[in-house]
Amino acid sequence: xxxxxxxxxxxxxIYDINLHTLKEQGMRGIITDLDNTLVxxxxxxxxxxxxxxxxxxxxxxxxxxxxxxxxxxxxxxKFADPLNIPFVHAARKPAGxxxxxxxxxxxxxxxxxxxxxxxMMTDVLGGRRMGLFxxxxxxxxxxxxxxxTRFNRFLERIALSRLRxxxxxxEEEHKKS
Numbered sequence: 549x550x551x552x553x554x555x556x557x558x559x560x561x562i563y564d565i566n567l568h569t570l571k572e573q574g575m576r577g578i579i580t581d582l583d584n585t586l587v588x589x590x591x592x593x594x595x596x597x598x599x600x601x602x603x604x605x606x607x608x609x610x611x612x613x614x615x616x617x618x619x620x621x622x623x624x625x626k627f628a629d630p631l632n633i634p635f636v637h638a639a640r641k642p643a644g645x646x647x648x649x650x651x652x653x654x655x656x657x658x659x660x661x662x663x664x665x666x667x668m669m670t671d672v673l674g675g676r677r678m679g680l681f682x683x684x685x686x687x688x689x690x691x692x693x694x695x696x697t698r699f700n701r702f703l704e705r706i707a708l709s710r711l712r713x714x715x716x717x718x719e720e721e722h723k724k725s
Contacts, residue, residue, distance in 0.1 A: 552676050553668040553707050554716060555684035562664060562685055563601060567609050570662060575681065577654040579647065581665035582617040582624060588689030594631055602631060614650045618670065642674030668707060669700040
């Protein structure tokens with residue numbers, strides 16, 4: 549059961565993802581979480597570094613990008629609209645409906661799409677259930693998380709303990725790809 553929480557890849561930040569390798573593997577779309585994946589949960593706008601990364605992802609590498617967030621429309625829209633990135637808000641991840649909407653927005657099948665997020669219980673579980681390639685990043689600002697995310701982190705610690713006991717999660721938590 550806990551195996552469904554295992555990401556296909558673990559990295560420290562989005563900037564550590566080898567996008568060229570993903571492209572060579574046939575990936576063409578990115579579904580990404582927002583809070584604590586792209587920016588801290590309390591950061592309203594993209595950093596200059598993130599803007600550059602997104603420009604490179606879309607313009608130079610040709611990936612399509614959509615944000616899927618459990619947060620509300622005001623929060624996600626304020627972040628995504630200036631970047632001209634489509635989004636799905638109030639996603640209720642790990643439920644599949646938001647991922648289905650994101651795939652439709654991208655116009656791509658699951659086999660050509662990655663999901664990037666900072667939570668095993670929402671991003672990884674939801675992505676794996678949909679047949680997506682999952683990438684787990686370390687949370688950017690874990691001290692700024694809401695009550696539901698803190699509860700999910702508690703459940704993640706239990707799952708990680710079980711995965712480690714089974715030898716499925718090495719002590720080295722994240723690495724560069």
